[in-house]
Amino acid sequence: MTNRADLHTLTGAYATDSLDDTERAQFEEHIGQCPACAQEVRELSATAARLGLAAAVVPRPALKEQVLRSIATVRQEAPRTEPGPPGGTVPRAPLRRASRWALAACLAAATAFGATAVWQHREAGDARDQAREVQQRTEELASLLAAPDARTRTANLAGGARATVVVSEGRDRAAFLATGMAEPPRGKVYQLWFNDKGTMRSAGLMDPGRTTSALVMKGRVGEATGMGVTVEPAGGSPEPTTKPVALLDFPA
Structure with missing residues (x-):
C-alpha cells in the first residue's frame, strides 16, 4: 500500500495515466482531501492535453521541389581568394567534397525545417487556419481541465485502452480523453454521445487517425x-448504429 507521503508525489503519474488500479484508487481518494494535489493534477492534465493535441504541419511536396530547384541556381560557396599552393596547382577535390557536404547540409536543413518554412510559403493559408483551429481547441480543453470544479472518471476499455471523462458542472461542459484505442475500420469513425437518461445525443467525432485523443x-x-462511444460511418450518424465500445458514467 502506498503511504500518504508518497501519494503527494503521484500527481504526474496520475495525469499521464501511469498508475495501476490500486494506486489510482488510493490517489483518487487522496485528491478528494488534498486541494493542492487536485489543483496540480488539473494543471498537469491540461499540459498533457496540449501535447496530445499538438499537430505537426506537413509541408507540401512542391516545397521540396522548390528547394531542389533553388539549390541548382544558387552558389553554394563564395569563390576562394586565398593564395594557392606553390607551383600554381590548386587541389580541387577538397572543394568539390566541401560543396557536396554543403549541398547535403542544405537538403537536411530543408527537410528538418520544412514544417517551419511552409508557414512562409505564399500558399500556406490552409496550414495557418488549421493551426489556429488546433490552438483554439487546445485552449478550450485546457481551460475546462483546469476548472476548479472539474471532476474525472477513468475506465478500462477493450484491448488495453483507457478512457477518462472530465466534467465541469459550472461550465456545463465535458471532455473525453483516451489512450491506446484501436484505429476504427476504414471508412469508419469513433463518435461520442451524451447519455441523456437512456437517449443518446451526438457529442462529436474523434480523429480517425489518432489512437490517443483529447x-x-x-x-x-x-x-x-454519462457518455458513450460507438463506431459509425465517416461523418457520423444521427443516432448510434452499433454497440458501444465505451460507456462511462459522469463523476458525481
Missing part, C-alpha cells in the same frame, strides 16, 4: 448522466 465534447452536458 477533446471537448460538442454541446452542453445538460441532463446527461
Whole structure:
C-alpha cells in the first residue's frame, strides 16, 4: 500500500495515466482531501492535453521541389581568394567534397525545417487556419481541465485502452480523453454521445487517425448522466448504429 507521503508525489503519474488500479484508487481518494494535489493534477492534465493535441504541419511536396530547384541556381560557396599552393596547382577535390557536404547540409536543413518554412510559403493559408483551429481547441480543453470544479472518471476499455471523462458542472461542459484505442475500420469513425437518461445525443467525432485523443465534447452536458462511444460511418450518424465500445458514467 502506498503511504500518504508518497501519494503527494503521484500527481504526474496520475495525469499521464501511469498508475495501476490500486494506486489510482488510493490517489483518487487522496485528491478528494488534498486541494493542492487536485489543483496540480488539473494543471498537469491540461499540459498533457496540449501535447496530445499538438499537430505537426506537413509541408507540401512542391516545397521540396522548390528547394531542389533553388539549390541548382544558387552558389553554394563564395569563390576562394586565398593564395594557392606553390607551383600554381590548386587541389580541387577538397572543394568539390566541401560543396557536396554543403549541398547535403542544405537538403537536411530543408527537410528538418520544412514544417517551419511552409508557414512562409505564399500558399500556406490552409496550414495557418488549421493551426489556429488546433490552438483554439487546445485552449478550450485546457481551460475546462483546469476548472476548479472539474471532476474525472477513468475506465478500462477493450484491448488495453483507457478512457477518462472530465466534467465541469459550472461550465456545463465535458471532455473525453483516451489512450491506446484501436484505429476504427476504414471508412469508419469513433463518435461520442451524451447519455441523456437512456437517449443518446451526438457529442462529436474523434480523429480517425489518432489512437490517443483529447477533446471537448460538442454541446452542453445538460441532463446527461454519462457518455458513450460507438463506431459509425465517416461523418457520423444521427443516432448510434452499433454497440458501444465505451460507456462511462459522469463523476458525481
